[in-house]
Amino acid sequence: MAVLLIAGFMNLIDVTIVNVALPSLQSGLGATSAQIEWVVAAYIMAFAIGLLPFGRLGDMLGRRRIFLVGVGAFTLASTLCGLAPDINTLIAARVLQGVGGAMMTPQTLAIAQVIFPPRERAAAFALFGVTAGLAAVSGPLIGGLLIDADLMGLTWRPIFLVNIPVGLFAIVAGLRFIPVMDGNRDVGIDTGGIALAALALLLVVFPLIEGRELGWPVWTFAMMIAAAPAAWLFTRWQFRQAAAGAPQLLPVGLMTNVSFMGGTFVTSLFFSAVPGFFLVLAVFLQSGYGLTPLQSGLTTVPFSLGVFLSSMLSGKLGQRRQRERIFIGSLMLSGAMLWLQALVGGLGDALDTMLFLPPLLIAGLGLGAAVSPLFQLALAKVPDRDAGSASGGVQSFQQVGGAMGVAIMGHLFFSRLMPANGAVADKAAYIAALDAAVYYAVFAFGLTALAVFFLQPPIGADPAG
Numbered sequence: 001m002a003v004l005l006i007a008g009f010m011n012l013i014d015v016t017i018v019n020v021a022l023p024s025l026q027s028g029l030g031a032t033s034a035q036i037e038w039v040v041a042a043y044i045m046a047f048a049i050g051l052l053p054f055g056r057l058g059d060m061l062g063r064r065r066i067f068l069v070g071v072g073a074f075t076l077a078s079t080l081c082g083l084a085p086d087i088n089t090l091i092a093a094r095v096l097q098g099v100g101g102a103m104m105t106p107q108t109l110a111i112a113q114v115i116f117p118p119r120e121r122a123a124a125f126a127l128f129g130v131t132a133g134l135a136a137v138s139g140p141l142i143g144g145l146l147i148d149a150d151l152m153g154l155t156w157r158p159i160f161l162v163n164i165p166v167g168l169f170a171i172v173a174g175l176r177f178i179p180v181m182d183g184n185r186d187v188g189i190d191t192g193g194i195a196l197a198a199l200a201l202l203l204v205v206f207p208l209i210e211g212r213e214l215g216w217p218v219w220t221f222a223m224m225i226a227a228a229p230a231a232w233l234f235t236r237w238q239f240r241q242a243a244a245g246a247p248q249l250l251p252v253g254l255m256t257n258v259s260f261m262g263g264t265f266v267t268s269l270f271f272s273a274v275p276g277f278f279l280v281l282a283v284f285l286q287s288g289y290g291l292t293p294l295q296s297g298l299t300t301v302p303f304s305l306g307v308f309l310s311s312m313l314s315g316k317l318g319q320r321r322q323r324e325r326i327f328i329g330s331l332m333l334s335g336a337m338l339w340l341q342a343l344v345g346g347l348g349d350a351l352d353t354m355l356f357l358p359p360l361l362i363a364g365l366g367l368g369a370a371v372s373p374l375f376q377l378a379l380a381k382v383p384d385r386d387a388g389s390a391s392g393g394v395q396s397f398q399q400v401g402g403a404m405g406v407a408i409m410g411h412l413f414f415s416r417l418m419p420a421n422g423a424v425a426d427k428a429a430y431i432a433a434l435d436a437a438v439y440y441a442v443f444a445f446g447l448t449a450l451a452v453f454f455l456q457p458p459i460g461a462d463p464a465g
Contacts, residue, residue, distance in 0.1 A: 001124065003177050004108040005131045007071050007170045010163055011101045012131065014078070015043075016139025016304075017146075017159040019278040020297045023286035024147050024156045031087040033414040034213045040279055041209055041406050042091045043098040048399030049198045050102025052249050053189060055110065055391055060188065063107040063114075064178045068171055070103025075167025082160035109375075109391040114384055115179070125372050126311065140297030140304065147293040188247030196234040197249060201400060203227035208407030212415055250393055251386055262454060263378025264394045268401030270330065270374060270448045273441035274367070275402045276409030277337075280437045283413070284344075288430030289351040299353045299360075306364020311371065322373035323452050330449035332366030337441045344434050349427060366445075405440070413437040 018039065026036045058066040077097035084090035112124045146158040154161075204227045207220035214220070235255070242252040254260050278300070285296040310329075339359040375394065382390040416433035 001112070001127065003170060003173045004067075004111060005127060006166065006173070007067070007104050008108050008128060009131050009135050010071075010166045010170065011074065011105060012135035013139045013142070014097070014160070014163060015275070016135060016278075017143035017162075018043075019275075019282050020140045020143035020293050020300075021147055021156045021159050022279065022282050024293055025087075025090070026287075028155055029087040029090065032213065033410075033417070034209055035087045035091065036283075037209050037279070037406060037410045037414075038091050039087075039094055040275060041205060041403050043094040043101070044275065044399050044403040044406065045201060045205060046095045046098025047102045047105075048396050048403060049194070049201060050099050051106050051396035051399065052197065052393055053194050054103045055106035055393065055396075056189060056247070056249065057103075058107045058110060059386075060184060063111050063181050064174070067104050067107035067111070067178065068174050070100050070105075070107070071167055071170050071174065072100070073103060074100030075164055075171075076100070078160045078163035078167065082154075082157045105395060106391045109379075109395070111178070111181070113379065113382075113391065114181070121376075125376055128372075128375075138304075140300045141294075144292070144294030144297030190238075190241060190247040190249040192237055193234060193241065193249030196230060196237055200227050200230035200234055201403065203230055205403050205407050208404075208411060212411050254382070254386060254390055254393060257381060259381040260378055260390060260394070263374065263380075264397045266326075266448055266451050267374045267378055267394055268397040269444055269451065270326075270370065270401075271398045272401035272405035273333075273337075273409070273444040274405070276405035276407075277438070277441050279406060280409055280413040280434055284430050284434045285351075285353075288427060288434075291351070291353070295353070299356055302357045302361040303364035303367075306361045306366075307368040307371075308364075310365040310368025313369075322377055325373045326370045326377075326452045327449050329366040329368070329370030330445045330452065332369070333363050334442050334445035334449065336360070336363035336366065337438050337445065341435050341438050341442075344431055344438075347427070347431055370448075405444070409437040409440050412440060 022036055022039065025031060025039060026033075031039075054066060054070070074097055077093055077100050080093035081090055081097060084093055109125075109128070112128070113121065116124045142162070143159050146162065147156050149158075151158050203223045207223045211217075211220035238248050238250055238252055238255060241248045281300070282296055285291045285299060286293065291299070336359040339362070340356070343355050343359065378394045379390055413433045413436065416436055417429055
């Protein structure tokens with residue numbers, strides 16, 4: 001379990017470190033705002049597309065094997081990111097990093113789902129929540145320290161290179177401690193489903209990110225409209241594969257599992273506001289108000305601390321009051337976003353980062369309260385034979401939501417920073433931009449609070465939860 005958590009920590013900390021480094025990346029590589037969005041979105045898209053097939057590949061070839069290959073690919077990609085000479089190379093390396101993350105991540109939850117009996121799974125999932133909290137706490141600080149230290153004149157590059165020793169250790173320890181699990185080679189891989197799923201996601205995210213800087217030509221709207229039939233084709237393809245007894249990317253048994261699909265939808269909606277929020281907040285703090293990466297990271301520590309503390313408490317509650325915990329956590333997040341909007345609206349030329357402490361702490365407590373029960377509800381009624389696919393599926397849709405959120409919140413934010421007369425954006429423009437972007441977070445968390453009571457609690461859970 002420790003090895004699984006170390007690998008998960010490496011993946012999660014990379015996300016939080018990159019958020020702190022985005023303004024430094026933009027200035028250091030001369031990137032546009034759209035390219036900076038792609039640094040985040042390219043990873044999320046590759047991760048989202050890869051989770052389902054690699055979850056299935058783990059079922060087929062053995063979860064331990066795919067996990068270790070994924071850790072190796074992630075470590076190699078991190079090296080390429082750290083050595084990237086330009087922004088396009090970095091984006092390409094981030095795609096490879098997303099593939100590596102997609103290989104190892106579904107195996108962690110699938111292995112935990114299978115090797116722990118039901119009475120211990122809540123504690124195991126809580127450990128993943130605690131690890132996420134630790135990564136959230138330490139990521140901004142480590143990223144800020146590494147960038148401010150400017151080790152050997154490398155500026156932002158050590159934020160990726162730091163993954164090398166961690167990845168190598170995880171591989172060696174994994175070979176020693178993770179139990180060997182035989183796969184089922186009859187499962188197969190659905191290449192047609194992979195292509196259709198990738199197409200549907202790309203048709204939405206690409207125009208949302210590129211459309212703003214290109215002036216929203218007609219083809220951007222045509223691509224977004226075409227995403228609907230692409231999603232329909234994916235669904236029909238899965239049912240055709242099932243009827244023919246062929247491999248399915250997302251098994252029809254899961255697609256017709258009301259508990260799984262409902263939990264997956266709510267999870268993707270909930271997480272759609274998280275990566276986009278931290279992207280725009282980092283740019284607001286560093287580019288808008290001139291904070292250093294370390295100062296920006298310290299500003300977000302209350303959120304990370306709240307996630308950590310709340311995740312620990314959530315783990316002790318096990319399967320009790322799951323829907324209520326998601327409801328309260330979502331309301332806390334939505335309220336904290338409204339509080340943050342009010343604070344930002346009253347800012348002038350100076351910024352007192354201590355004002356951000358209460359709302360960010362409350363938001364972190366809300367996130368930590370909701371994460372563990374969200375995943376437990378989504379996976380509670382999934383049979384063991386589909387554990388890999390289900391784990392990959394719920395996380396894939398979570399990442400799809402994240403990619404959508406980055407595109408939507410990035411559009412709302414950066415469109416306010418591009419005055420028609422070509423003038424340089426001032427602090428007032430950054431305030432208006434953050435205010436506009438945060439409205440989406442308020443909406444997403446509020447809708448999650450309303451939707452959660454449509455989810456079915458797992459068998460044997462507290463009837464009230």
